[in-house]
Amino acid sequence: MKNNQESALLLRDRPAGAAPPPPGSPSAVYVLRVEEDRVAPVWVSESITRIAGYDTHEMLGSHRWWLDRIHPEDQPRVAAHQLLLFEQNHLTQAYRFQHKNGDYVWVTDERKLLRDAAGKPLEIVGTWHGASSCKEAVEALRESEKRYQILTKMAPVGIFHTDAEGNYRYVNECWRELADLTLEEAAGAGWTQALHPDDREWVSAEWQRAARLNLPFKAEYRFRRRDGVVTWVLGQAVAEWDASGELAGYIGTIIDVTEHRRIERALRKSEERLNRAQKIAQLGSWDWDIVSGELVWSEETYRIFGRQAQNFHPSYESFMATVHPEDQSSLAEALKQALFEHRLFRIDHRIILPDGAERFVHEEAEISYADDGRALRMVGTVQDITARKEAEEEIRRLNAELEQRVEERTAELLAANRELESFSYSVSHDLRAPLRAINGFTQILLNDHAACLNEEGRRHLERVLCASERMGQLIDDLLNLSRITRSEMHREWVNLSTLAQQIAETLQAGQPERSVAFVIAPNVVARGDARLLQIVLENLLGNAWKFTGKHARARIEFGTVQLDGKRSYFVRDDGAGFDMSYADKLFGAFQRLHGASEFEGTGIGLVTIQRIIARHGGRIWAEGAVEQGATFYFTLN
Template identity: 50%
Template sequence: MPSHPTVIQRLKQLWLRLTEPHPTLQTPEERRQVRFLISLLLALTLLIIVLVPLWIILLDPKPLFWQETPFQIGIITSLGLVFAYALSRTRYYSGAALLAVAIIIINVFIAAIPDRSWTEILVFDYLLVAILLSSIFFSLSTTVIIAGACLVGMLFFPIFVPTIPPDEIVVRPVSFILMGSVLILLTTHHRNLLEKDRQAALVESENKYRSLLEQAADGICIADAQGNYELVNPKACQMLGYSEAEFLQLNIRDLVPAEELAEKPLRLDELLAGKAITTERHLRRKDGSLLLVEISASMIEGGRLQAIIRDITERKQAEEALRQSEERYRAVVENQTELVIRSLPDTTVTFVNEAYCQFFGLTRSQIIGRKYLELIPQPAREATQRHIADLMAQPRIAKDEHETLLPDGQIVWQQWIDRPILDAQGKVIEFLSVGRDITERKKAEEALVKSQQRLATAQAIAHFGNWELNPKSGEGYWSEEMFHIHSRDPRRGPPSFEEFVAYIHPEDRAGLLEFHAQIMRSREPLSHDYRINRPDGSLRYLNTVAYSVWDEAGQLVHLAGTTLDITERKRVEAEIQRLNEELEQRVLERTAQLEAVNKEMEAFSYSVSHDLRAPLRAIDGFSQALLEDYADKLDEDGQDYLQRVRKATQRMGRLIDDMLGLSRITRSEMHWESVNLSAIVDAIAAELQQTEPQRSAEFVITPGVSVEGDPPLLRMALENLIGNAWKFTQKQPQARIEFGQIQEQDKLICFIRDNGVGFDMSYADKLFGPFQRLHTRHEFEGSGVGLATVQRVITRHGGRIWAESAPGQGATFYFIL
């Protein structure tokens, strides 16, 4: 809301209106001089109006005070001054000044007439006031005339007023007025000389000012307090399309659109109060179009208003273009998935994009104003400081990679592209940086370095190197191990093809060159063995696998391959060949020995089968004949003895059969085929149940268990295992025998489990020995050869067998084929 003027401001504005010169006065000097004259006349008039009543009140006024000379003089003077004031407001201000001087002179001479109780001859001193006013408002010659007239009047005054002695006039008043006039005239003359110099300087200054006005790139206007234009420069006329004469007929309000004037008042009261104002407005041109300008207005000398008008159309267009460009830039920056940041040289953040905020999980207010250097751990922080210092010294676009600490404590790797922003002197004032998360890349690089290190280590351990060769340029690459294999200094670099051929053993060079020619033609990898002579004189055997690389046009690009030091392998192969030859000889010898042993075993088996069985059959037969023919002659003890003899011979026969069967297992030829173990177990179970139908027994058999093996041998093994389970569960009221298969890693394991008497695992090592028994013959019959037979069958199938048990908790036998 506009502020209300104070009383002093209102009085000041009233005084300015009362002392305003006539509008026809154009020059600032005339207007200033006339304003002084008007102010002086107005002040004298007000002073007399106040002093005359005060004199009447204070100096014992008489009843007929209007007849008193002071009152009459005051009235006449007041009327004269009012008339002079009114005349000064017209173009005839010189007459007003002359009238004021005349009024003063006349009043002085009237006051000097004797017979006045208040009159003194010293009243002539006030003539200096009239002379002083003349020196201000008139020329020097006019002032001389007025001063001379006053002196002449004083000299002739005693003639018209005889009561005044002439010497009183001459001695003091005339001499005082004469001296004062001379002083005033000299001062006026000096002032005129200074005024001429000042006027000359003013003219020069005005010429310069006018030249500046005419050449100024901005419009310049000067208006009075009411807004009427008094001065305009050519640029202002050009901007608004008016001639100078047309422009000077306008008021400020004529140029401002009415609707804008209602929204934005002119604020002339603020300007007149001494406040400078800069604002943007539309001004209406002569053709009716609107011009957007920036106006800088202020009050200048004489209470006038000066305005500097600048056409800001292009600037506004540029600002709008810049705004749109910044919006597009901001949109691009905000939509970037990469991190964007602006920072000062001390790393204080001034701007970040949304991607930066999301990456760190912070808001802009939490980031801007902080130093991003705080997010970089040591010693990467010192490296970043050196990077910034380097860019400050040599501004350029540069890349920096360092670790960054996230708010959650996680450390990540970032890559930044830093672009310095320079001022007009080329000094770095800010950095624009674009970054990305390269943590995964760093991990990959670290993994690659470790892989390369492991590869180099593996190549060193395996004496294995890789190489590349450009057949056109002859340039090549050797891994570190290639230099070691050839005992070549890596600082020399890979050898040329001719140098490489020189390493080859002379007997192998032709073969290697032929291999090289094949590789140049082939599109498949090829392998070749050759020998090299190393610089230290040692001979090495090498194997190389090489392949060729071709481009889309079918042109050979380069050759690549691997080289393996096979010297030790060659030595081992030679040693193996020697050992194989020795082994073959030993095998032949051992085979002959085994054939002899087998023949002896066959002879022994035949002897056992025939020579031992005949006596046993005779003993058993004669014992049976005695029991049958001489039973009535033998008592019970004799018959018992013969029964025991028969049982012993029969048991001895079974032992002989088992021994022969055990020996045949190791000698019989195996015939491999698919065998359904589940079907064999099922058949054995049925046979056992038929032999003892009174027993209560449950068989649980997993169907479809098949293996590769010899059917008769496998049936023999299963008969022994199932038979043992049947035997050792005979004392159980409800026997349970289970056959199945389990998988352990990549192996299939068969098992037979029962709920029989079990055994102590401390005797497990005796289970599979021939004729080993863990129970007495009185508890469970048997020869002790069954499990030994099973183990030999499983062993011949390349498998193994083992058992798990505990007394009274049954037993489980596992086997793998």
């Protein structure tokens, strides 16, 4: 009885007198091309004529023509399958199709969606099988309905049906989870309560506009669940029409795109950060698809080349047109070598801006290759190095001037050294001879003719003798200072503690009656000229010995200390000290902070020390207080 009722249902829309489909109807094959939001038949096999009665050229009309010939009661289900196909990629359904003679014939439609390498839908390939009997049609219908129910229930997308007024007649489980509404709560306009308050007005307006203009509805909007969670969805819907051409309702889907939008937003932020970083660094980037010829520039690359994205299309040819004519051949050769010799592409060249100005740029790129060695893609960077090139040119100019000035200065120094050598010779020979004569004759007068002189005369001669001896010491000190300035240095590791100990023993042996405690840090070593460093310690320790001479007991110390992260050497005493307000005069030639009657000396010793320390790349300074001693610090490099 049930089978008879189903058979009657299948045949009730067939006009009186129309013959049922012939038994053993053949199968047919068709191809639909996917074009954005619609599909269009592009090929059908000739056997389709025996199923539907239409010639092949008649069935190559719009997809709408095809859908309009499906029984009105089956259209919602077929449309739903069409949407699910883009999720499942393969579907089978049964429905009634209107034969050219007006009858509805049952067909089983099996479809497969083909995509390109990027996952973009390209074509739908399908087969039609005509039902050979009412029983077969009923089984096909039952199987199609069963599959439809399973798919809509299990589908990862929300599916809904509405009537012409937008009242919901069906929503699947996924839709209810996304909207957090039951079918009863979504009745009428109730579904809009699931919309985010900021989206309700414009989504309703867009829905009405699509219905009014008979356009598909497609929009991204937000659902807000009862627990406050906000979800972004992509909603799509198409209109259903009855046999008389009246609007019957809508069928559509919603897809959760929250994560997709989050990724898009993160990508946009990443691109914005990259663009800002490139702008700050004045570093542009580019991507050249060698196979297709497509060249993509970043915002900063356009700025560097002085072009605007809206009126300049980057390509190999347009890029080469921006290169300075004198650099084009060398750039092309560098590019050729990089491509065919698998080298890193790196070059500096000039470009011409639209206003005729020249700029220097530096480019680098890496190349991707296919398995067979063919170059596929180049990804690189470009940087404006005009300022660097100008600075390099200025440095070259300054270096040339400096070399000229060095040559001139070297010639002056050579002349000065010759004069100094001549002066040293004069001091050593020409000045010493009369000085020796003065000293000798004075000594003869004191020894042989002292009886002819009164006491005052003898004192005058003694002063002349002391002055000549002091002048001789000054000459020796000046000659030593000259030799220190001009002598060649021989650096080696020197044990300063050993030198200090030897100097201390010599000083103590010269005046054994004095009570002086020497405190010398052990194993203090430094790299320098041993002869010159001995002069430094002899002067510093000698000064400490001299300026503690009026104290019954004295202490002289040698050691090291870390100052400003650098190792410093010091000699410290507790003798006469000095006034720090005159510290800047310590290292001047012939400058003395104590009278010659108090402490002997020529005022050359500290100048000599400073010259030696300077030749070692260091510096020397002192701290002290009157009658509280002094400390001399020095560094060496």
